[in-house]
Amino acid sequence: MFAKLLYNRNSLVLNTSFKYFSTSHARLKEHNCKLLVVGGGSGGCSLSAKFARNFQKGEIIIVEPSDVHYYQPMFTLIGGGIKKLEDSRKNMRDVLPNKANWIKESVVEFNPQKNAVTISNGDTIKYDFMLVAVGLQLRYEAVPGLVEALNIPNSGVCSNYSPNHVNKTYEALQKFESGNAVFTFPNTPVKCPGAPQKVVYISEHFFRKTGKRNKANVTYNTSLGVIFGVKKYADALWKVVKERNINVNLRTNLIEVQPEKKLAIFENLDKPGEKTIVEYSMLHVAPPMGAPDVLKKCTDLVNEAGFVNVNKDTLQHVKFSNVFAIGDCSSSPNSKTAASVAAQCNIVYKNMKAVMAGQNLTEIYNGYASCPLVTGYGSCIMAEFDYDLNPLETFPISQDKEMWVMYMMKKDFMPTLYWKLMLNGYWNGPSTVRSLMHLGLRK
Numbered sequence: 001m002f003a004k005l006l007y008n009r010n011s012l013v014l015n016t017s018f019k020y021f022s023t024s025h026a027r028l029k030e031h032n033c034k035l036l037v038v039g040g041g042s043g044g045c046s047l048s049a050k051f052a053r054n055f056q057k058g059e060i061i062i063v064e065p066s067d068v069h070y071y072q073p074m075f076t077l078i079g080g081g082i083k084k085l086e087d088s089r090k091n092m093r094d095v096l097p098n099k100a101n102w103i104k105e106s107v108v109e110f111n112p113q114k115n116a117v118t119i120s121n122g123d124t125i126k127y128d129f130m131l132v133a134v135g136l137q138l139r140y141e142a143v144p145g146l147v148e149a150l151n152i153p154n155s156g157v158c159s160n161y162s163p164n165h166v167n168k169t170y171e172a173l174q175k176f177e178s179g180n181a182v183f184t185f186p187n188t189p190v191k192c193p194g195a196p197q198k199v200v201y202i203s204e205h206f207f208r209k210t211g212k213r214n215k216a217n218v219t220y221n222t223s224l225g226v227i228f229g230v231k232k233y234a235d236a237l238w239k240v241v242k243e244r245n246i247n248v249n250l251r252t253n254l255i256e257v258q259p260e261k262k263l264a265i266f267e268n269l270d271k272p273g274e275k276t277i278v279e280y281s282m283l284h285v286a287p288p289m290g291a292p293d294v295l296k297k298c299t300d301l302v303n304e305a306g307f308v309n310v311n312k313d314t315l316q317h318v319k320f321s322n323v324f325a326i327g328d329c330s331s332s333p334n335s336k337t338a339a340s341v342a343a344q345c346n347i348v349y350k351n352m353k354a355v356m357a358g359q360n361l362t363e364i365y366n367g368y369a370s371c372p373l374v375t376g377y378g379s380c381i382m383a384e385f386d387y388d389l390n391p392l393e394t395f396p397i398s399q400d401k402e403m404w405v406m407y408m409m410k411k412d413f414m415p416t417l418y419w420k421l422m423l424n425g426y427w428n429g430p431s432t433v434r435s436l437m438h439l440g441l442r443k
């Protein structure tokens with residue numbers, strides 16, 4: 001039998017209500033909160049900050065295992081040597097709101113029928129409302145030979161997608177002398193679908209700047225059937241790759257790396273069994289990604305692909321009305337970017353508040369996503385679009401052009417916007433700016 005012990009609230013590490021459970025093996029705790037936020041990344045941190053303004057201390061619990069919060073959109077620039085890894089990181093304790101209780105563990109089991117989760121130290125957390133914001137899981141191990149290749153110093157294999165590997169990209173660029181520079185896009189959902197090709201453009205420009213371009217054969221192998229999902233920007237990108245003599249192979253998926261021979265093996269997704277073997281000098285890999293394993297285990301909570309099953313308009317769970325999801329782990333079919341997270345913040349905030357107050361949901365998410373397609377040192381195409389892949393541009397100019405000002409926004413303005421406004425719950429995407437720029441004619 002579990003026994004409830006008396007406790008003194010002031011003596012607890014966490015200022016939240018909980019009970020002790022005594023088992024034959026350990027003393028486990030049961031925490032209780034009004035709002036449980038699972039994940040302290042872009043979505044979890046921003047939304048906790050919004051709620052923390054109105055909630056009492058102790059009413060919000062955030063479960064997040066990492067000590068460090070990364071601004072991942074900066075990884076592209078780090079790979080190009082434009083920013084340093086330190087510029088992209090802050091201590092988690094400095095970005096999470098003080099009024100929320102941070103438990104530095106992972107959720108290992110969701111139990112939405114009981115409004116409860118189990119965390120990695122064995123404790124249970126019971127909640128009235130839950131926001132799931134656990135992001136995507138990187139699956140480097142799904143490509144045989146890739147992890148080994150990434151861990152061999154100076155192997156030429158690199159990946160902007162992980163803070164553990166992003167510095168290898170600039171190292172590989174600097175060490176590159178001649179041969180094939182190959183870049184990949186996996187056959188899975190990805191975060192920032194533009195990132196696997198931004199590194200192609202930056203690398204190609206780097207080779208030109210350093211006089212190595214005529215010795216480099218630059219190839220982008222993508223599993224997709226298009227260079228970019230939105231036609232307006234895809235047309236602009238095809239021009240860029242043609243002008244700069246970059247080879248693009250569609251429906252071509254990396255399936256194996258043999259680091260000892262510096263070989264990358266690709267499958268043709270349209271012709272089962274057909275493989276191409278490429279000898280590389282540099283190989284940049286966007287790894288396979290997917291919903292985190294912990295979500296996949298809870299079939300009540302997720303769709304068949306393992307993403308939290310929400311209504312794409314309201315972002316409320318289709319079955320559990322007290323559960324919402326934000327960001328990369330959600331089933332909403334938008335492009336998975338931090339820009340989408342910003343646009344989702346106010347939708348989720350207002351709709352969750354409505355549920356808490358027993359009112360109807362009023363806010364509708366239009367699928368807004370943005371992708372600053374950096375095309376070199378000093379140029380960027382700022383793609384912005386909605387669920388239907390229609391452009392939804394903030395500025396009253398056609399944004400399918402390579403522009404210096406957009407590059408500066410990506411490099412200097414957006415990081416400040418992220419750290420100062422978004423993570424403090426004050427940035428909900430550019431819809432108001434867009435409306436002003438278009439004289440109120442565009443939402």
Ligand SMILES: Cc1cc2nc3c(=O)[nH]c(=O)nc-3n(C[C@H](O)[C@H](O)[C@H](O)COP(=O)(O)OP(=O)(O)OC[C@H]3O[C@@H](n4cnc5c(N)ncnc54)[C@H](O)[C@@H]3O)c2cc1C
Nearest residue numbers: 039041042043072073106107134135192327328337338339
């Ligand atoms: C190379 C690269 C370039 C990018 N470029 C851009 C860009 O230019 N523009 C843009 O808008 N977006 C970009 N993105 C995408 C953007 O970073 C993500 O879409 C965004 O961070 C998603 O936010 P999130 O809160 O859903 O997930 P994350 O920010 O990834 O946060 C998820 C959090 O959940 C935690 N977590 C995981 N599992 C558990 C668990 N079991 N229990 C508790 N916590 C858990 C993790 O530790 C993490 O802190 C880029 C990403 C990468 C990698």
